[in-house]
Amino acid sequence: MGQGGGGGVSEAVKDLGVPILEHLRVSVSSDCYQTWFKGLCVRELKDHVVYMAAPNRFVKQFVESHYRKELLHAAQAVLADAQSVELTVACQPASESATSLSTVLANALPPGLSVAYRAQSHSGNGAGEHGETARLLPLSPRLRLENFVVGTSNRLPHVAAQSVVESPGEVYNPLFLHGAHGLGKTHLLQGIAHLMQERNPPLSVIYTSCEEFTNSYVSAVQSKRLDAFRTRFRSCDALLVDDVQFLGGREKTQEEFLHTFDALRHSRKQIVLSADAAPRDIKGLDPKLVTRFQSELVARLEAPDPALRAQLLRVKAQARGLSLEEDVVEFIAAHVENNVRELEGAICKLIALAAARREERTHSPLARSGSRQKDLASQPPKVTGGSPVELENARSASLSPPEGAAEGEGRIPNGNNRELALVMLRELGYLRSGPVTLSDILEAISRHYEVRPDDVRSAKRGAELVHARHVGMYLSKQLTTHSLSDIGRCYGNRNHATVLHGSHKIAEWLRRDEKLQQDIQALKQVLGR
Secondary structure: OOOOOOOOOHHHHHHHHHHHHHHHHHHHOHHHHHHHOOOOOOEEEOOOEEEEEEEOHHHHHHHHHHHHHHHHHHHHHHHHHOOOOEEEOOOHHHHHHHHHHHHHHHOOOOOOOOOOOOOOOOOOOOOOOOOOOOOOOOOOOOOOOOHHHOOOOHHHHHHHHHHHOOOOOOOOOOEEEEEOOOOHHHHHHEEEEEEEHHOOOOOEEEEEEEEHHHHHHHHHHHOOOHHHHHHHHHOEEEEEEEEHHHHHHHHHHHHHHHHHHHHHHOOOOEOOOOOOOOOOOOOOOHHHHHHOOOOEEEEEEEOOHHHHHHHHHHHHHHHHOEEOOOHHHHHHHOOOOOOHHHHHHHHHHHHHHHHHHHHHHHOOOOOOOOHHHHHHHHOOOOOOOOHHHHHHHHHHOOEEOOOOOOOOOOHHHHHHHHHHHHHHHHHHHOOOOOOOOOOHHHHHHHHOOOOHHHHOOOOOOOOHHHHHHHHHHHHHHHHHHOHHHHHHHOOOOOOOHHHHHHHHHHHHHHHHHHHOOOOOOOOHOOOOO
16 A cells, blocks of 8 residues: 555546445445445545545535444455545535535435526625625524534435535525424524624625515505615525415515515525425415425425434533433433424423422421531532442432532432433323323333234234233233233233233343343333333
């Protein structure tokens, strides 16, 4: 190894990229390969290092963050003595950078989504005389692209937002973001506005909601100031409009928005829109607007998966000065599933409950019984022997304050983390507050083991069904006050001896089967126990 250098890239070095990419093609999904790896090429081999070039910095950063191991394994499959792979950005004219990024993101789209990039040179920023940033709604300092938590459900919209900031008016114009409420559409729009304003202050950026656009239009008509209204919206360099689904059914406003859209796009000014549905699914939306909205990139934000929910909880808790233990994070993430706002609400509720608990303890007679007891209570637990009981007690303070926090801040005292999490989930309606029913257990095991409730109750004797049935009988016996006969009737009119046998069988396996222990724990969490 030690080829390369000089003034160019030899054909031998270039050819090495082909087998490396072929190995990557079989180790990642087809969409992933087309999006992130297809444009890579080998530039140099030196001192057991493979230097590869990416078409732009977004691809470089993404591959380095998510696929460094896969890239190294592919290189080592071709070059046994390769010790590392280093990525650089290919040198190219500035006018081509947007095209390269557009191609990368276009390959990330599923079939059927329309992407029509036009290679256009940006004709100046079109700033006003004073270069002011105009917006009808204030930007939140918290909603920035830098602190947007990225996962598989929102990666494409996030990367697309970054590309719009990098090349406004050139890449994805318009960019249309859609998804259910609370998934981060407003966060992305405001994040784009923040960075556009900071990276190029002369740019005139308007961030507003569809409702504010409509109200401004109606007010302009009533006050006979349409010219001023149109000048304001059609002379900006970037227009970012939230919740455009509210255009549906408003014919006059749609007509005005259509002309505004066309004027901006004709001037190569950036347009970013968001809605709770794809353009074609917005009721009452003019077909001319539908075709314009979906003429380039339409990117959907999905509900967060469990891994992303857990990461969001960590980030949101840390932002509020709260440190959550991993078991608490996973417990909350398993129940609060819909969107980011609900996760934030859960954290807020947990902090409020912890504060109420501290207040209650502070004003109790026991808390005022003596200064020595108070001093002892404030000391952290000491673990000297390292016994399992001592270690478990040391871990019980689940919500520990971050370094530098004030006394009592970010802490749920006496290891009441799980208790308060249960209270929070019940009060917010994520868990039943009453007793667990036989139907609850049957539904929980059916979902967990991916079987139909009717099959669990049936006479079928498949191994998976029998196991799920026995787990249900065990939990019914443990978590309810129903008789064995009642439980047997719930599981297909089986007699009490069958229920007793199934329950004892699961209890016996629990002593040595770690996977079953995890299943039972997960099911109890779902059932709020």
